[in-house]
Amino acid sequence: MRLYNTLTRRKEPFEPLNPPRVGFYMCGMTVQDRPHLGHLRTFLAGDVLRRYLEFKGYQVVYVQNFTDIDDKIIQRSHREGEDWRAIAQRYIDEYLETARQMNLKPATYYPRATLHIQEIIETVQKLLRQGVAYKAGGSVYFDLTKFPAYGRLSGKRLEDLLAGYRVEPAPGKRNPADFALWKGWKPGEPYWYAPFGKGRPGWHIECSVMSTHYLGQPFDIHGGGMDLIFPHHENEIAQAVAAHGKDFARYWFHVGFVRARGEKMSKSTGIFTPVLEALKQVSANALRHYLLSTHYRNPIDFDFAHVHDSERALERLFAGLEEVESEGTVQDLQQVPVAQELLQRFEERMDDDLDTPGALAVLFEGLSVLRKTSGVEQRAVKTALQVILHTLGFRPPERTPAAEVLNPVMDILLEVRRRLRQEKRFDLADYIRDSLMAAGIVLEDTREGTRWKFKR
Numbered sequence: 488m489r490l491y492n493t494l495t496r497r498k499e500p501f502e503p504l505n506p507p508r509v510g511f512y513m514c515g516m517t518v519q520d521r522p523h524l525g526h527l528r529t530f531l532a533g534d535v536l537r538r539y540l541e542f543k544g545y546q547v548v549y550v551q552n553f554t555d556i557d558d559k560i561i562q563r564s565h566r567e568g569e570d571w572r573a574i575a576q577r578y579i580d581e582y583l584e585t586a587r588q589m590n591l592k593p594a595t596y597y598p599r600a601t602l603h604i605q606e607i608i609e610t611v612q613k614l615l616r617q618g619v620a621y622k623a624g625g626s627v628y629f630d631l632t633k634f635p636a637y638g639r640l641s642g643k644r645l646e647d648l649l650a651g652y653r654v655e656p657a658p659g660k661r662n663p664a665d666f667a668l669w670k671g672w673k674p675g676e677p678y679w680y681a682p683f684g685k686g687r688p689g690w691h692i693e694c695s696v697m698s699t700h701y702l703g704q705p706f707d708i709h710g711g712g713m714d715l716i717f718p719h720h721e722n723e724i725a726q727a728v729a730a731h732g733k734d735f736a737r738y739w740f741h742v743g744f745v746r747a748r749g750e751k752m753s754k755s756t757g758i759f760t761p762v763l764e765a766l767k768q769v770s771a772n773a774l775r776h777y778l779l780s781t782h783y784r785n786p787i788d789f790d791f792a793h794v795h796d797s798e799r800a801l802e803r804l805f806a807g808l809e810e811v812e813s814e815g816t817v818q819d820l821q822q823v824p825v826a827q828e829l830l831q832r833f834e835e836r837m838d839d840d841l842d843t844p845g846a847l848a849v850l851f852e853g854l855s856v857l858r859k860t861s862g863v864e865q866r867a868v869k870t871a872l873q874v875i876l877h878t879l880g881f882r883p884p885e886r887t888p889a890a891e892v893l894n895p896v897m898d899i900l901l902e903v904r905r906r907l908r909q910e911k912r913f914d915l916a917d918y919i920r921d922s923l924m925a926a927g928i929v930l931e932d933t934r935e936g937t938r939w940k941f942k943r
């Protein structure tokens with residue numbers, strides 16, 4: 488498999504340090520607000536990369552943190568008069584519920600910054616002892632002039648940063664671009680005691696510490712949104728490499744922006760729509776399909792109308808699969824060339840830097856193959872398509888308990904309607920069809936008889 492590495496700016500063969508194990512750290516939410524569609528894209532891309540690596544036989548240790556102490560959480564706490572811990576917990580809970588509904592595989596670990604304070608303090612002390620950090624005005628800063636490799640990931644030049652980088656000046660900072668490892672206490676803010684003064688950790692040091700705590704250093708993949716390349720990930724590298732004298736992450740996986748262009752921003756259809764609200768209008772599968780229709784490194788101009796297109800495309804696909812009664816066995820799958828070929832082409836697409844638009848195209852081509860085949864061949868193709876769907880994280884549409892309960896009743900109704908039509912009493916037959924439609928049940932007349940499903 489080849490994966491684009493932001494650090495080297497090219498696609499590289501993916502070779503983990505200790506196969507079959509893969510260590511994968513994903514920068515998670517700063518839990519100060521509800522997860523929205525813009526956030527979702529990054530976590531979904533991470534989910535699909537992880538699922539695909541597992542499909543290829545790797546054992547992925549997937550770590551996704553919660554930044555549960557941060558300027559924005561504190562600001563919100565002051566503004567709304569609510570305890571910062573309650574705010575953080577509420578949005579951690581909502582993230583986990585969002586992940587559950589979106590079928591994002593649970594992380595192996597979900598570390599929280601506030602549960603790693605002691606290690607963060609030890610790392611800051613280490614950086615102070617090594618002379619790459621200094622104390623100023625109650626805070627501790629990283630001294631960029633002590634880390635000449637700074638800027639490699641983002642392609643920025645240290646000289647430029649030192650000369651012209653505009654950030655808020657802080658008392659005693661040596662360079663404006665130096666960043667805080669530890670933020671000195673201010674009245675009204677939460678704090679922890681540390682040998683260098685009471686305060687709280689900076690955002691960047693949290694991720695350096697939590698990633699290497701669970702994955703060791705160096706580890707295989709570090710991911711996040713493209714907006715994190717600078718300064719967040721650049722700073723993570725500087726801290727971790729300076730503290731431990733070893734490389735940090737080997738592959739940097741960055742997910743493109745979701746833009747709001749080309750769409751009137753509305754509270755219920757824009758990219759800032761909380762995912763749980765969007766899921767009241769569209770299915771998790773449709774959102775997944777829509778977001779995977781663009782390559783993960785390209786920007787998406789978010790358009791809710793296209794999510795509805797995805798919904799319809801998937802309905803066609805699942806309906807096609809449902810028409811084939813039984814599935815093939817593993818042997819069928821291995822012995823039927825047309826099924827093998829589908830899987831092979833799926834792998835070729837995914838092996839090329841996770842080309843999910845190409846993989847989805849293979850899936851839908853598979854639907855027409857399914858319609859052209861029969862018997863063992865058809866069952867094997869069905870199984871191949873199910874393997875692809877599962878690897879991309881789609882959930883089979885649920886057979887709702889309601890459907891189980893309704894089935895015998897519907898059988899009676901459909902039989903009555905069939906007899907009415909036979910007797911040409913179409914007014915009554917249509918009455919049954921239209922009333923069911925109004926109640927949210929759609930009838931489909933086929934050669935094999937009438938089928939029913941819930942309207943979405």
Ligand SMILES: [Zn+2]
Pocket residue numbers: 514515694719
């Ligand atoms: Zn991070």
